[in-house]
Structure formats: structure tokens, C-alpha cells
Amino acid sequence: MQAVPHKSLEKFGLQKTDMFGIVFLLAGFILSVLSLFSGVLSRTENNLRALKIWVVDFDGSMSPYDDIEPIIGPIITDIIMEDFSSARQCPTLIQCTPHSFQNDSMAVRQAVYEEQVYAAVIINANATSSLQAAVTSGSPSYDPLGIAQIVYNSARDENTYYAYIIPTLFQLQTKVITKFGPRWIEMMRSNGSLNDPRIPTQALSPSIGFTEIDLRPFSPAVATPSVSIGLIYLIIIAYFAFPFLMPIHNRLNNKRQGRPVKASHMLLWRLMSNFVAYFILSFFYSLIPLAFGIPFSNPRGSTTEVIMNGNEYGKSSFVVYWMLNWVGMTALGLPSENMAMIIGAPWSALWLTFWVISNVSTGFYPLDLAPGFYKWGYIWPLHRVVEGSRTILFGTHSRIGLDFGVLFGWVGVSILLFPFAAAIADWKAVSKKK
Structure with a gap:
């Protein structure tokens, strides 16, 4: 028995099967092509480890600070790597030696600019010497933000930075400052200098900090x-x-x-x-x-x-x-x-x-x-x-x-x-x- 053409489609020489064929063709197009948009984000959380952040400790690595035993840099590095090295669904933090950059912190900044890495944590060469000097001499000009730098480049991809990199860096700063404080106070107590009235307040709390450097801010x-x-x-x-x-x-x-x-x-x-x-x-x-x-x-x-x-x-x-x-x-x-x-x-x-x-x-x-x-x-x-x-x-x-x-x-x-x-x-x- 032959199919009777639908009256509204007959004048076009079409049958119902023609219409449904086109509809299912469009349905297949939706599944295949529109899935490209969702697919690109389908493994974002699992692939966060592909975002690299370097940790470079220059503390005591160059003159005139190379005759001072580094204390601050190793502590900060240990805290960072202990908390983030095995974390899942998080950017990968990689510890690098200062010799990889010829003991030049600007070379690290250059690498961030050249997009070899998404961000870098740099512990300055004078980290230990500046904090010790503030304790021994009681200098009120001591600035905790001179201990370390956080370098990134948000104009590279503002969405990725604001969603994943900057929150990770903020979390990193918070954990380091929180965990470093008790260790530093214990060190001060052990050498008997905790009650020295000459010590500036900022050398005790927060004692260390991070200067954020966005090489190419996304603006306006x-x-x-x-x-x-x-x-x-x-x-x-x-x-x-x-x-x-x-x-x-x-x-x-x-x-x-x-x-x-x-x-x-x-x-x-x-x-x-x-x-x-x-x-x-x-x-x-x-x-x-x-x-x-x-x-x-x-x-x-x-x-x-x-x-x-x-x-x-x-x-x-x-x-x-x-x-x-x-x-x-x-x-x-x-x-x-x-x-x-x-x-x-x-x-x-x-x-x-x-x-x-x-x-x-x-x-x-x-x-x-x-x-x-x-x-x-x-x-x-x-x-x-x-x-x-x-x-x-x-x-x-x-x-x-x-x-x-x-x-x-x-x-x-x-x-x-x-x-x-x-x-x-x-x-x-x-x-x-x-």
C-alpha cells in the first residue's frame, strides 16, 4: 500500500518521510557539531595539571648574599611543594634551581613573558638577610613584600588566569604565610630575640609576603x-x-x-x-x-x-x-x-x-x-x-x-x-x- 502524500506537502512533491529525514539529519548535526563547544571544556578540571607554575628559590644564591645561610627560602619552598606538589585538579608547581636561570630572577620573568610557564614564584636572593637584618638592627623600614615575588601575565588568557592561576596563587600565599608564622616565632623564641623591643612589628607578623607582578595586565x-x-x-x-x-x-x-x-x-x-x-x-x-x-x-x-x-x-x-x-x-x-x-x-x-x-x-x-x-x-x-x-x-x-x-x-x-x-x-x- 503506497503512502499518501500529506496535503500540505503534496504541492512540493514531498512526503512525511522527507520531512522526518531532514529533521533527523539536523538532529545528527546538533549532536556532532554542537558537541564541539561543550567538548572543549569537558576535561578542564582533569587537565589543570597542564598549567605549569615554577617555584625558584634565589635566597642566598648570589653576591652579596651568598655568604649567608639561607633559611627563609627553603622554608617557603618546602611549604609550597608539600601542599601543592601532589594536589589534584590544580596547576602543577615545579621546583626549579636558580642555576637554570644563571642566578638571574629577571630570566624567570622573561620566561613567564615568553609563555614558557603560566606563572612563577620567586624567592628573592636577600630574603634571609633582609629579615635577619630587621631582627638584629630593628630597622623600621623592613617590608615583608620584599621577600618574594609572584609573576604572571594575565593578558595571555584572562579567563584562565582569573579562574585557575590567580586563585591558586592566592591560596599558595595564604598557606605559606599561615604556616611560616609559627615556624618563625619558634625560631625567634629559640634564639632569645622574641622579646627584643627593637624588632619592628612587621618582622614578626606577617614577617613575609609576596609582591604580585602582572607583566601584562588585561585592561581595559x-x-x-x-x-x-x-x-x-x-x-x-x-x-x-x-x-x-x-x-x-x-x-x-x-x-x-x-x-x-x-x-x-x-x-x-x-x-x-x-x-x-x-x-x-x-x-x-x-x-x-x-x-x-x-x-x-x-x-x-x-x-x-x-x-x-x-x-x-x-x-x-x-x-x-x-x-x-x-x-x-x-x-x-x-x-x-x-x-x-x-x-x-x-x-x-x-x-x-x-x-x-x-x-x-x-x-x-x-x-x-x-x-x-x-x-x-x-x-x-x-x-x-x-x-x-x-x-x-x-x-x-x-x-x-x-x-x-x-x-x-x-x-x-x-x-x-x-x-x-x-x-x-x-x-x-x-x-x-x-
Whole structure:
């Protein structure tokens, strides 16, 4: 017995099975593609050990403090490693020797800036000598914050730092100060100097502290869209440039004076018009952070000192930012145009969904904390745009050559595929007419 077409679908030549087939196809798309977004965060807590924090004790390691037996540094290091070395779902703390950095604490800061590690705890070379001097001489100028440093770089990835690194560092400081106090008081009591009225109060409590050094702070807050959610619009604008320009392309493709436009000329025109359109659109996109006060002309500054909005290219930073967005928009837009020609409407909407989700998942979230499956994200366009934007806006460690190189790779491959995609689109148009 044949199925009777549903009356509301009959005029389209469809049956109920056609509708349900499409619905289940969309359901499968939801399960497979939308899962990419949740999957990138699925093992975050288990992968926190991939975030590395160095602990480097310079106490008594260099002149003129190398003739003093270090006391403070070893105690602090022991407390840290005892409490955090075996902790689960926590960044990994690694004890490093000062010789690994040629006894130079600035080399540790440089390593943090170069993103070899997420943060570092540095016990200063004068930790023991300064505290002992405060006890013996009664100097009121003693500052507990001169004992140690905590160095990090929040502009590298503000979400990871605020969610995992900085809370761990705060917990570390609290435990060290809490546990060091009783030990220090006991040491003072044992040598009979506890009741010496010359000892400044701060040398007894808290006696030690940590100076926090954020080499590249994430600021101002209005910069957030430029390195996160706002970049979704870069994809969408690049995608919708194609249907808006198609009527112009079709007009040119019609016969003029009885002679059609050559296919090669038409392909060249479409590519060049895309480059020009993306060039202009990316300029206006880049104007938005400039209009809202994000600096684009600050000097780069030292890589081992705190610099607020140290633009990597000084007064040329806006031009570099514009070029990054232009190449990024082209790398995001040309693949979308190719796919739109190959699969056509309405299936191109599924491509846009996949393109947005795959780029957002790998561009806005730390791949260090993602499952290994997501390693392909390092070559996805938006990841390189985000990384390059952070370098330009905040002066973070530069991989701008790699960023542009990957984006140009996407552009090059898209150009090579463009004639084939156009040929498929023409073949489908002719078949439809027949």
C-alpha cells in the first residue's frame, strides 16, 4: 500500500518521510557539531595539571648574599611543594634551581613573558638577610613584600588566569604565610630575640609576603570583545558579504554586447572584489575598539616589567591590527564562500554554524586544558586572530609571523579551491535549469 502524500506537502512533491529525514539529519548535526563547544571544556578540571607554575628559590644564591645561610627560602619552598606538589585538579608547581636561570630572577620573568610557564614564584636572593637584618638592627623600614615575588601575565588568557592561576596563587600565599608564622616565632623564641623591643612589628607578623607582578595586565574591560565574543562578528560579516555581492557578480556574468564575460575574468573579479570588500569591512571593524578608547599608540616597553597596554608596534599598532583583521576576515570568508557555492542553500547555514562553533571553541578557550582531540585548533583561523590581537593590544609574547602565516595558508588554499567551487556552482545552476 503506497503512502499518501500529506496535503500540505503534496504541492512540493514531498512526503512525511522527507520531512522526518531532514529533521533527523539536523538532529545528527546538533549532536556532532554542537558537541564541539561543550567538548572543549569537558576535561578542564582533569587537565589543570597542564598549567605549569615554577617555584625558584634565589635566597642566598648570589653576591652579596651568598655568604649567608639561607633559611627563609627553603622554608617557603618546602611549604609550597608539600601542599601543592601532589594536589589534584590544580596547576602543577615545579621546583626549579636558580642555576637554570644563571642566578638571574629577571630570566624567570622573561620566561613567564615568553609563555614558557603560566606563572612563577620567586624567592628573592636577600630574603634571609633582609629579615635577619630587621631582627638584629630593628630597622623600621623592613617590608615583608620584599621577600618574594609572584609573576604572571594575565593578558595571555584572562579567563584562565582569573579562574585557575590567580586563585591558586592566592591560596599558595595564604598557606605559606599561615604556616611560616609559627615556624618563625619558634625560631625567634629559640634564639632569645622574641622579646627584643627593637624588632619592628612587621618582622614578626606577617614577617613575609609576596609582591604580585602582572607583566601584562588585561585592561581595559572594553578590550574583551576584541579578543573574544566580538570576533564572532568577524566570521558573520565575512560570511554575509557573499550573498550581498552575488547580485553584482550575476550582473557582470550576463552577456554584454552579445559576448559573455570570460570565466577566468569572472573568477578574478570575484576574488579581487572579495579582497577589496574585506579590506574595507575589516577597517571599520577595527575602528570599534579604537573608538571605545583602547590604546593603539603606547610604546612596547620592557618584557620584564609591568606594562599596561604596551602596544607591540607602537604608533603603527592600529595598522597591524587592521591588517590582521583583514587577513583573518579573508581566511574566514573565502572558505565560507567556497562551501556556499558547493553545497548551496539552505545547507550553507549548517556550514556557518559549524564554522562559528569550531572557531569559537578553539579560539576563545585554552587548548592546554582541552582534550587532545582539539590540537587542530592551533591552525584554525580565529585562534591565530585572537593570539595576534593580544600581542598587538597588550604586548604579549609575539608569534605574529606564525599567526599571519597560518591565515595566509587558509587564504591560499581557499583561492586554489575557488575555481572548483565555482565550477560546481555553475554545474548545479545548469542542472537546475534543465
